Amino acid sequence: MNSHSERDLLLELFPETARREFGEGGTKKATLGLFPVGDGKLALVRGGRLVELHPVDAVGKNACHCDLCHTTRSRGDVGIYRVEAGVRRYRYVTLCLSTRHCQDRGGHTSLAQLADRLLSEA
Numbered sequence: 749m750n751s752h753s754e755r756d757l758l759l760e761l762f763p764e765t766a767r768r769e770f771g772e773g774g775t776k777k778a779t780l781g782l783f784p785v786g787d788g789k790l791a792l793v794r795g796g797r798l799v800e801l802h803p804v805d806a807v808g809k810n811a812c813h814c815d816l817c818h819t820t821r822s823r824g825d826v827g828i829y830r831v832e833a834g835v836r837r838y839r840y841v842t843l844c845l846s847t848r849h850c851q852d853r854g855g856h857t858s859l860a861q862l863a864d865r866l867l868s869e870a
């Protein structure tokens with residue numbers, strides 16, 4: 749698994765996203781990123797690892813705090829995502845629906861912290 753690059757992983761699991769993000773030529777980008785991969789799902793990649801974030805329906809209209817850019821937003825502007833953290837164990841994260849802007853606001857450090865949290869062993 750460690751020999752896999754971010755691009756390889758995405759290409760294998762989400763070929764369309766990989767082509768969109770990296771192009772056919774395959775220029776390597778930073779090994780950290782959050783990518784929409786279709787069906788409302790996101791993939792968080794760090795180094796050779798990838799974790800899938802599955803959207804869940806959450807009720808309520810309270811304001812939500814984004815776990816990446818740490819902005820408080822209205823319920824309609826965020827998604828709640830479930831990440832598998834072991835057998836029948838899940839972590840939940842709240843993220844802005846506008847992934848790219850959210851990443852820009854949060855910056856590299858915040859994304860790295862989120863990746864550490866989600867990729868750490870259960």
Ligand SMILES: [Zn+2]
Nearest residue numbers: 814817844850
């Ligand atoms: Zn955000």
